[in-house]
Amino acid sequence: MKKLLTLALAILLSFSLFAGGSGEAASSSSDSDTVKIALIIENTIDDKGWCQSMHDGITQAMEQLPGKIEYNYSEKMLPVDAGSIARQYVAEGYDLIIAHGAQYKNMILEIAEEYPDVSFAFGTSSEIGPENVFTYMPESEETGYLNGILAGSLTKSNIVGLVGPVDSGDAARYNRGFVLGVQSVNPDAKILVAHTGSFSDYVKSSELATLQLGNGADVVTGSSQQAIGALRATAESPTALWVGQDLAQLTTAEGQAKCVAASSYNYGAVVIELVEKLENGIKGGECIPMNFNNGGFIFEYNPALESVVTPEIKAKVDEALNGFIASSDGLADWADVDYSTL
C-alpha cells in the first residue's frame, strides 16, 4: 500500500515539475524556405505584458509572411532552465531562438558559441553580440513620454504615480521618458516613482499603486507585466486614471474603465526584419532598435475614455508622436532624469 502511495505521489510531483507550458502555436510543413523560430519566455504568452507582446509579434509576422515561419514557444522558463530547452530547439533544427529578456543574456551567449550555425536573439539590450546573436532594444522613452504628456495634462491633484519593476532596460527608459513627458506639460506636478524590484510580483505592484493613490496620485502608470496588478488597484479608485504601456491592458475590464491610452511594442516588425536578415545570410551581430520611426511602437487611445482627452491634450500628444515618427533621434536626454530631484 505504501509503495502504491509513494508511486502516486511521485507521479503527482513529477506532473507539477513539468507543469511549465510549451506549445506549438502554428506550423507549416518544414522545408528549406521556412524559418523555424522558437521563443523562450519567463512568464506566459497571455500575460498581457512583456511576454505576450513578443508572442503576438511573432504570430503577427506569421500572418504577414504566410507559410514562411514555423513557430514554437516555451513558457515559464527561468534562466537556469532555459539552457536545456534552447539546446533542445537547436537539436530540432530551429533557425532562430529568441530568449525574450535580458536575463537570458549569459545563457544565449554561451549556447551561441557552441552552435555558430544557429541564430539567437535576446533583448532588451543595446549590446552588439557575436556574429550569430541579435539583440533588440525598445527605445521606450518615446512611449513613456507620450503617456507622460497625458498624465501631466489629466492630473487634477497634480500628483502622478509610476510603478516600476526594476530600474534597468526598457523599463528604466519608459519611466524616465514618462517623467520628461509629465514635466513638459506640467512642470509643477509631483511624480511619485517607486519600484517593486520584480517583473512579475503582481501583489507588490498592486500594493505600491494603492499607496500612491492614497498619497494623492490620480493618474498612474506602470511598466512590465506586473503593471496589471497596479492597474487592478487603480480600478478600485473612483476617480483615478491609468496610462498603459501595453495595448493588451485595454482588453481588460479595468483597462476599459481606467486606461486612457496605451502604447505597445510592435515586435512583428522586429521579427520580420530578423527573418529577412536570416534570408540574406546575416545571422546576428546587430542590434535592432525599436521606436516610432521604424514602426516598432504603436500608440492608441481607449475609445471608451475618449471624452477625457480634450483636443488640446490630444494636440500635444500628436505633436510629440509626429516628431518621433519623423525622426529616429528620439529623446536624447532621457538618461539624465534623476528621481531623487522629483
Place this chain on the structure above:
Amino acid sequence: MIDVIANMLSMCIPFSVALLLASIGEMFNQRAGIFNLGCEGIMAMGAFLGMLVPFLAGHGGQTSQVYNLLGFLAAGAAGIVLGIIFGVVTINFRAPQGIAGIGLQMFGVGTAGTLFRHFVGGTQSIPGIPDVDIPLLSKIPFIGDVFFSHNLAAYLAYLFIPVSMYILFKTPWGLRVRAVGTNPRAADSMGINVTRTRFESLMIGGCLAGLAGAYLSIAQAKMFSDTLISGRGFIAVALVYFGHWHPLQIMGGALLFTFAQTFQTQIQSFGISFPYELAVMLPYILVIVVLSFTSRNQTTAPTALGKPFNREIRT
C-alpha cells in the same frame, strides 16, 4: 505629513493578512513538530481556487459575495487536502520534511498554474471583496483610516489571533499539539495519538495557508497569475521563527514586515535619495537581523521540530 503617515499605516492591516494567516497556520504545524516549506504551494492552490469560484460564477464579471465566500471555502478545503498529503509523506513515510516541503511547493505552484491556464486562460481579475467603512468609527481622524476602512476578510483574519491563542494554550487539544511538538515519546506514553495530532495540525495549517492564498486573490490583488504568491509562503515560515511560535508575536512580525514594505515604498515614492535596490531589500534585511538577535532565545521552540516520530524505535 500626517496624511502620508496615516496612508502608510492604513496599508499595514490589509496587506499583512496573507502573511498572518499563513504564519499562524505554519505555527500550528511547527508546534506539532512539523515544518512545512510547502506553504507557498498551498497558498498558490488557495489563491487559484479562491479566484476560480467567483470567476466562473460571474463569467469574469460582477458576482455575488456568496461566491467569494465559496472561493475561500474551496481554498481552505484544498489546503486541508494538501496538508493531509504532506502528512502522508512526512508522518507515515517519514520523508525528510524540508525536501517534502519543497516538493509540495513545486507541486502546488505548478498545479495551480496549469489548472489556471486550463480553466481561466491568461491573467484575469475579479471584482473581489470591497473595502467597508465601519459606520462612525471610520470617520475618526487618522484612526478611522488606519483601523476601520478595510475589507471584511481582513477583520475576520485578525480574529484568528485570539482564537488560535485560545486553542493552543487553553484547550486540551492545544496541549496535545504542544506535547507532540516538544516530546512526542512522552506524549505517546501518556496515551496521546502523535500521528493523529500531527495530521490535525497539518490540516489546520494547510487550511489557513489556503485561506491566505485566497485572501491575496480575492481580497487584495483581486486577480490570479502564476507568480501571485512570489515567495510570501517562505516569508510566512520565517515569521513563525521571528514570532517565537506565539500568535501575538507572529502578528507583530507580520505587521512589522508589512510596515517595512510600505515604508520602503514611501521612501522611494517621495524621491528620498536612497538606492531603491536597498529599499526593496529593507523588509527582508529586517527579518534576518531580528532573527539573528532573537535566535539565542529559543526556549519556546518545539524541541521535536523536524524530527519524525516512530513509536517502535527507542532513542
